[in-house]
Amino acid sequence: MKKSILIIVITLxxxxxxxxxxxxxxxxxxxxxxxxxxxxxxxxxxxxxxxTHRQQWVNFPGRPITTSFTLHGPIAxxxxxxxxxxxxxxxxxxxxxxxxxxxxxxxxxxxxxxxSFGIMGGIHNQVNKLxxxxxxxxxxxxxSQNTPSIITPNFGAGIYYYTNKFYAGIxxxxxxxxxxxxxxxxxxxxxxxxxxxxxxxxxxVGNVFDINExxxxxxxxxxxxxxxAPLQYxxxxxxxxxxxxxxxxxxxxxxxxxxxxxxxxxPQFLVNYxxxxxxxxxxxxxxxxxxxxxxxxxxxxxxxxxxPRYF
Numbered sequence: 001m002k003k004s005i006l007i008i009v010i011t012l013x014x015x016x017x018x019x020x021x022x023x024x025x026x027x028x029x030x031x032x033x034x035x036x037x038x039x040x041x042x043x044x045x046x047x048x049x050x051x052t053h054r055q056q057w058v059n060f061p062g063r064p065i066t067t068s069f070t071l072h073g074p075i076a077x078x079x080x081x082x083x084x085x086x087x088x089x090x091x092x093x094x095x096x097x098x099x100x101x102x103x104x105x106x107x108x109x110x111x112x113x114x115x116s117f118g119i120m121g122g123i124h125n126q127v128n129k130l131x132x133x134x135x136x137x138x139x140x141x142x143x144s145q146n147t148p149s150i151i152t153p154n155f156g157a158g159i160y161y162y163t164n165k166f167y168a169g170i171x172x173x174x175x176x177x178x179x180x181x182x183x184x185x186x187x188x189x190x191x192x193x194x195x196x197x198x199x200x201x202x203x204x205v206g207n208v209f210d211i212n213e214x215x216x217x218x219x220x221x222x223x224x225x226x227x228x229a230p231l232q233y234x235x236x237x238x239x240x241x242x243x244x245x246x247x248x249x250x251x252x253x254x255x256x257x258x259x260x261x262x263x264x265x266x267p268q269f270l271v272n273y274x275x276x277x278x279x280x281x282x283x284x285x286x287x288x289x290x291x292x293x294x295x296x297x298x299x300x301x302x303x304x305x306x307x308p309r310y311f
Contacts, residue, residue: 023173023200024066024089026052027250027258027274028293030220030236030311034070034102035085036202037171039118039160041104042081044309047073047298057278057286062092072102073298080105081116096126104160112163118171121155124178152178152192158202165208167311172199201225208240208310216240218248218310236260240310246272255279256289270295 023036032050033040050070057063072083081104088097100122109115127149158171177195206220217239224232231253238248238260246262256279262272276289297309 024054024068024087025056025064026054026066026068027234027252027256027276027289027291028052028260028272029222029234030204030206030218030238031270031272031293031295032070033160033169033204033311034072034083035068035087036173037118037158037160037169037204038100038102038120038156038173039104039116039158039169039171041072041083041102041116041118042074042078042106043104043114043116043160043162043311044072044297045074045078047071048295049298050293050295052291052293054289054291056276056289057282058288058290060282060286063286064089064091066090078106081118085120085122094126094128096124098122098124109161110163114162116160116162118158118160119155120157120173121153124150124152124154126150126152150190152176152190154178162311165310166206168205169203171202173202175199197227199226206311214242216310240264243267246270250274252276262293268297268299 026035029036032048032052034050048071050068052066052068054066055063056065066087066089068085068087070083070085072081074081081102083102085100085102086098089095100120102118102120104116104118106114106116154174154176156171156173156175158169158173160169160171161167175194176192177198178190178192201224203223203225204220206218208216208218210216217237219235219237221236222234233253234250236248236250236258238246240246244264246260246264248260250256250258250260252258256276258274258276260272260274262270264270270293272293272295274291276291277283278286278288
């Protein structure tokens with residue numbers, strides 16, 4: 001019975017209300033921040049490609065399934081960066097796709113540090129397959145048919161400071177609140193507006209400490225702030241052993257604890273896996289969350305990648 005209630009709640013939240021102004025969640029955000037901060041674009045100083053797939057709350061009906069792909073690199077002698085990001089997410093009967101183009105401009109502010117300013121713009125596409133729901137009353141007009149395929153624009157901005165061993169950023173990745181509701185007559189309506197109270201602010205910071213030649217420690221944190229909502233944060237510590245093996249733990253406020261393991265196959269190619277154990281009651285009905293990331297850094301002819309990139 002409890003499981004059925006949870007399924008109903010999640011389904012209603014993700015389809016009937018259909019609030020699109022939320023961001024996908026990734027445990028391994030620290031290996032590719034371009035999705036949440038456009039100023040990160042091109043910061044690896046070579047063309048970088050990243051693919052992340054997340055299965056949340058495995059064995060739970062209607063669970064979130066998210067796939068993200070990003071491609072970005074520097075141009076104009078490293079003064080600028082350009083990139084593209086694509087995301088697909090399925091939650092219950094909701095299916096949405098996001099496509100963004102990113103641009104960043106960098107300024108060298110010290111011998112080792114650069115300050116980057118970024119913008120991103122793109123489109124959201126969403127469909128709610130309400131006809132697949134089982135209504136408690138026959139003839140319910142709100143679940144008798146799927147919602148139209150809706151396309152809405154969005155944009156965001158961010159600032160990112162980084163060196164070889166340290167980074168800090170602040171961003172608002174999506175500035176338009178695109179809401180989808182039913183009218184009293186059952187008509188599906190969209191409402192896209194600029195609403196500062198719905199902004200999602202992201203603050204990120206991280207550093208790499210050299211313990212010895214074979215061991216590095218990389219602590220980092222991400223804070224997410226939304227007006228009239230509890231503060232959310234992720235804290236993480238990763239170890240890099242002999243420049244080959246990544247191992248770490250992560251904590252998401254009042255939600256999950258996670259284990260992260262990875263293999264730096266070459267200085268250019270990274271494979272990571274993480275497992276989330278929920279600290280909420282939903283863990284009783286699922287087998288946790290799984291996430292895998294593949295990252296590749298293309299070295300230019302004049303630049304050979306000899307050590308892994310930390311951020």
